[in-house]
Amino acid sequence: GAGVSQSPRYKVAKRGQDVALRCDPISGHVSLFWYQQALGQGPEFLTYFQNEAQLDKSGLPSDRFFAERPEGSVSTLKIQRTQQEDSAVYLCASSGHPGQGTQPQHFGDGTRLSIL
Amino acid sequence: AQSVTQLGSHVSVSEGALVLLRCNYSSSVPPYLFWYVQYPNQGLQLLLKYTTGATLVKGINGFEAEFKKSETSFHLTKPSAHMSDAAEYFCAVSERESGGSNYKLTFGKGTLLTVNP
Numbered sequence: 001g002a003g004v005s006q007s008p009r010y011k012v013a014k015r016g017q018d019v020a021l022r023c024d025p026i027s028g029h030v031s032l033f034w035y036q037q038a039l040g041q042g043p044e045f046l047t048y049f050q051n052e053a054q055l056d057k058s059g060l061p062s063d064r065f066f067a068e069r070p071e072g073s074v075s076t077l078k079i080q081r082t083q084q085e086d087s088a089v090y091l092c093a094s095s096g097h098p099g100q101g102t103q104p105q106h107f108g109d110g111t112r113l114s115i116l
Numbered sequence: 117a118q119s120v121t122q123l124g125s126h127v128s129v130s131e132g133a134l135v136l137l138r139c140n141y142s143s144s145v146p147p148y149l150f151w152y153v154q155y156p157n158q159g160l161q162l163l164l165k166y167t168t169g170a171t172l173v174k175g176i177n178g179f180e181a182e183f184k185k186s187e188t189s190f191h192l193t194k195p196s197a198h199m200s201d202a203a204e205y206f207c208a209v210s211e212r213e214s215g216g217s218n219y220k221l222t223f224g225k226g227t228l229l230t231v232n233p
Binding site: 042043044045104110 | 120150152157158159160161162165206208219220221222223224225226
């Protein structure tokens with residue numbers, strides 16, 4: 001497809017389970033971002049990749065959160081031992097060459113994660 | 117550090133009326149500024165952006181915003197609201213970290229726009 005694709009769209013997990021969220025960016029986009037959007041809030045930055053390199057993970061809330069992009073394309077956000085406070089919409093965004101900061105980020109529709 | 121403040125979590129207008137959504141930012145360097153719109157159960161769609169140059173920026177769906185450095189503001193306007201404009205609107209700021217390439221966005225908390233018939 002032409003846009004950023006995220007799967008699954010909805011995920012329900014029991015507290016303590018591990019989850020994996022997938023992001024398929026726009027083909028050729030070098031930069032990939034993950035954001036967390038709590039109910040009624042704006043998105044908050046989690047982590048940033050340039051190709052396969054994770055250059056910024058300062059927004060990850062705990063060491064239970066882990067992201068990877070091994071081949072510089074698809075990315076996976078993994079949350080271990082989920083807690084109720086992890087319930088949120090997780091948004092992925094991609095953009096073109098990182099040297100051109102004026103390029104906008106294109107967002108996927110997100111994965112809505114609910115922890116019971 | 118950068119931050120965004122959106123004044124008014126909820127704005128209600130009548131169809132055909134002026135839309136004004138307020139955004140103030142703080143940034144240690146000249147910022148890039150964005151407005152995004154989010155419809156229910158969807159991701160964010162870019163409305164418009166300011167990088168450099170002309171301070172009045174026109175976007176999609178008849179929206180525009182004016183960058184006012186002296187007021188550190190980037191308010192979003194539309195002359196005549198349409199029912200289809202009902203959505204959540206987010207203002208965002210981005211600045212490249214020194215020596216880096218990360219243009220991560222910092223968002224405001226959003227403003228929910230309702231349009232009454």
